[in-house]
Amino acid sequence: MLDKQLLGDFMANISSKDEDAARGPYRYLALHLRFEVDMVAYSMCDFGGGEYEKKELKAYRETHFPLLIERLKNSKPISPAELRKLGRCPMTPEEAAVVLASFGFKRGTYIYLAGSQIYGGNSRMHPFTSLYPNLVTKETLLTPSELAPFRNFSSQLAALDFIVCATSDVFAMTDSGSQLSSLVSGYRTYYGGGHAPTLRPNKGRLAAILSENSTIAWKSFEDRVRKMIEEGQRVHVRGRGRSIYRQPRSPECMCKSQ
Structure with a gap:
């Protein structure tokens, strides 16, 4: 009931026919782009x-992260x-755009950008919006x-992002360790019924692929x-120390009847 009250008819696991009627002519991708200062x-x-x-980032670290400096x-x-x-x-906006393009998302894709500045x-x-101009945020929608x-x-601003991301046709993240991305991906895994895709790049593997950008063919x-x-x-079965929010179907975090 809570999920119905929170997300209305835009549940990730509703049938495709009902979904088309509820959403209207537009589908969208939600992107949690972690590239804050x-x-x-x-x-x-x-x-x-x-x-x-x-110099700017060094000064920011000295002011905000003294323990890191020590x-x-x-x-x-x-x-x-x-x-x-x-x-x-962190993945840059340009890298995120290239990943989406390589996965087949066209220029006309509607994208909701979650997160902070x-x-x-x-x-x-600019590289991202040049490739994907139909970009909106909660600040531009409301x-x-x-x-x-x-x-x-x-926390309430983050809740707005959660609702839009959880109910999107596709959810993409650039950092799987963030709380919002973990909660959204876990929700979509648990309630999506296999019809709520989440794009989760492996930054190590992606870095290796991008390192060949001068020689690798686009295909x-x-x-x-x-x-x-x-x-x-x-x-997968949740590994030791892994987020229960991101992998909610793991046996060790499911309620068991006596």
Whole structure:
């Protein structure tokens, strides 16, 4: 009942016929793009912004992450290139756009962008919006008066994103470790009935594929990205220490009758 009250008729597991009638002529993809300044700065990665970007992110770390700075003083530094190879760097908007394109999403795809402000603003988002111009957020969908009651409550703003992402035709994420992505993907796995696809890139494998961008053919790139995504959609038994929100069908977190 709670799910019905929260999500109305836009449940992920309703029949395709009812879904078409409920949604109207437009389908959409929801994307949780984790590229906020705190995540970018904390990652210690290089995003091609030159010395200005390095100084800006260094200053942000010193102000907001003093414990990280102390830890770095007593540890062996890891180069940005190695961090990227290990899959520890946030996906950029440009990389997210290329992944979606390789999976067959066309220019006319309607995309809802969940999350906070993207580091770098419009200039950083330009490669993405050039490829996918039909991009909306809760700030552009709602009027200022509609958004006002939620404005000072981050958890309520996140709840708006959750509703839109959970009920989307396709949900894509750039960081599977985030709380929102875990909750949404878990919900869609549990209630979707196999009809609520979630695209979950493996950043380590993606980094290896992107490292060949000067030599790899587009068809080969498409095939490798699709294989990576398809393997990420499989439901596995939850490993030790893994999120129960992301993998809710695991036997160890299901209620059992006596």
